Amino acid sequence: MTTYLCIVCGFVYDEAAGRPEDGLAPGTLWAAVPQDWACPDCGVAKADFEVVEI
Amino acid sequence: MTTTSTPLPVIVIGAGLAGWTTVREFRRLDSTTPVLLITADSGDFYAKPTLSNAFAQNRAPAQLVTTAAAKMVETLNITLLAHTHVQAIDATARTVTTAQGVHAYRALVLATGALPIRLPLAGHAAAQVLSVNSLTDFAVFHAALTRMSGADTAHEGGQHPRHIVVMGAGLIGCEFTNDLATVGYRVTVVDPSPRALAALLPEGASAQLQAALSNTGGAAGEARVQWRLGRTVVRVDAAPNANAGQAPYVATLSDGEPLHADLVLSAIGLRADTRLALAAGLDCARGIVVDAQLQTSAHNIYALGDSAQYGDQATGRTLPYVMPIMHAAKALAATLAGQPTEVKFPLMPVAIKTPALPLVVAAPAPGTSGGWIRTNETEPGSEWQWLDGAGVVRGFVLAGAATPRRGKLVPLVTP
Numbered sequence: 421m422t423t424y425l426c427i428v429c430g431f432v433y434d435e436a437a438g439r440p441e442d443g444l445a446p447g448t449l450w451a452a453v454p455q456d457w458a459c460p461d462c463g464v465a466k467a468d469f470e471v472v473e474i
Numbered sequence: 475m476t477t478t479s480t481p482l483p484v485i486v487i488g489a490g491l492a493g494w495t496t497v498r499e500f501r502r503l504d505s506t507t508p509v510l511l512i513t514a515d516s517g518d519f520y521a522k523p524t525l526s527n528a529f530a531q532n533r534a535p536a537q538l539v540t541t542a543a544a545k546m547v548e549t550l551n552i553t554l555l556a557h558t559h560v561q562a563i564d565a566t567a568r569t570v571t572t573a574q575g576v577h578a579y580r581a582l583v584l585a586t587g588a589l590p591i592r593l594p595l596a597g598h599a600a601a602q603v604l605s606v607n608s609l610t611d612f613a614v615f616h617a618a619l620t621r622m623s624g625a626d627t628a629h630e631g632g633q634h635p636r637h638i639v640v641m642g643a644g645l646i647g648c649e650f651t652n653d654l655a656t657v658g659y660r661v662t663v664v665d666p667s668p669r670a671l672a673a674l675l676p677e678g679a680s681a682q683l684q685a686a687l688s689n690t691g692g693a694a695g696e697a698r699v700q701w702r703l704g705r706t707v708v709r710v711d712a713a714p715n716a717n718a719g720q721a722p723y724v725a726t727l728s729d730g731e732p733l734h735a736d737l738v739l740s741a742i743g744l745r746a747d748t749r750l751a752l753a754a755g756l757d758c759a760r761g762i763v764v765d766a767q768l769q770t771s772a773h774n775i776y777a778l779g780d781s782a783q784y785g786d787q788a789t790g791r792t793l794p795y796v797m798p799i800m801h802a803a804k805a806l807a808a809t810l811a812g813q814p815t816e817v818k819f820p821l822m823p824v825a826i827k828t829p830a831l832p833l834v835v836a837a838p839a840p841g842t843s844g845g846w847i848r849t850n851e852t853e854p855g856s857e858w859q860w861l862d863g864a865g866v867v868r869g870f871v872l873a874g875a876a877t878p879r880r881g882k883l884v885p886l887v888t889p
Contacts, residue, residue, distance in 0.1 A: 428521055
């Protein structure tokens with residue numbers, strides 16, 4: 421499981437945790453996150469996230 | 475005007491999130507108009523909100539740069555004047571003056587950001603008080619903390635616990651407090667308000683946040699974070715016995731209490747940096763006043779981000795947060811590309827990065843009648859809604875396990 425960081429605001433998407441409030445169950449891989457999903461903190465598009473290892 | 479072979483550029487002043495995002499959005503719409511970005515710093519792109527939670531993530535200043543300036547310049551095909559101060563703006567001649575020369579513009583974007591508010595402090599060490607509002611500031615802060623961590627390791631055992639005094643119990647003060655306490659520092663938070671985040675939260679939420687932060691990181695009951703509310707720091711002096719392993723500073727509070735401190739951090743708020751705009755004769759109040767298309771009082775000069783005041787002189791508001799910047803930059807980019815576009819801000823809840831008690835706050839507009847009501851008490855976490863006189867939901871606060879309900883609350887709110 422990998423963790424992804426929003427390069428704009430620092431929001432972290434953790435695949436293991438998913439984001440249930442957006443309909444992304446725990447374990448949802450980044451590749452399976454819809455293209456129109458946006459950062460909940462700043463609204464930046466999925467394409468502007470990058471991989472980070474925390 | 476003289477005829478030139480190349481079209482006049484769009485000039486952007488400031489390479490923070492507002493400046494860079496405007497350029498990036500503009501390039502999506504217009505790949506040919508020259509863009510000149512002028513910045514007093516390096517121009518490296520970084521996520522400013524991460525400055526207040528970098529310690530717990532063990533990230534050094536250099537690691538916070540997500541895209542180096544050179545890469546931004548290449549990707550966006552622009553000209554960057556880094557480490558360059560703008561000396562003057564001539565709104566009539568439509569020029570910007572720097573040490574490099576006089577630059578004519580087609581349109582000018584002011585993305586000059588905000589400056590930390592610093593209150594005058596007495597004491598010989600007042601100048602040693604730090605503020606963190608940029609990556610450069612953060613590097614100074616990080617170096618100061620790293621030095622004392624080194625000292626700590628060398629003197630394990632009898633060493634006093636490292637103690638940071640944070641001035642300000644607002645958003646940034648609380649975020650830094652959480653970050654520092656998580657990695658082991660003792661923190662004392664000083665604020666004239668009677669409670670933490672008093673401007674944003676209902677009393678019950680402030681109480682929860684203070685309790686959660688007090689116990690951050692340490693053993694139960696250790697109270698790693700202490701609160702000195704209803705008070706201010708009035709002076710900062712060098713401690714008399716600093717060489718004997720004691721903390722180097724003494725911060726004296728308004729009630730006379732001395733706090734020995736290894737470092738004093740001022741986080742009492744930001745004010746828009748309107749210096750250039752004022753000097754150019756633009757209308758400014760709490761920020762550079764802009765209309766719905768983000769144009770200032772001068773034709774073809776625009777402003778956005780922490781430096782801007784959205785709305786008129788009297789009732790306009792500053793919105794020093796990430797999400798408003800993204801919305802404003804998209805609208806402004808369209809306007810600059812020839813499609814005049816008004817910025818429309820949706821409800822923009824702010825996530826406060828206090829992992830001890832995560833918070834999502836959608837504050838009601840200033841001046842909204844009504845008050846906070848505790849709601850959905852049987853659900854996990856804590857929830858408050860701001861109800862106006864007619865019972866309409868105008869804002870909300872979600873704390874702890876309630877934060878995932880953000881998506882359910884947003885549609886209920888009439889901004």
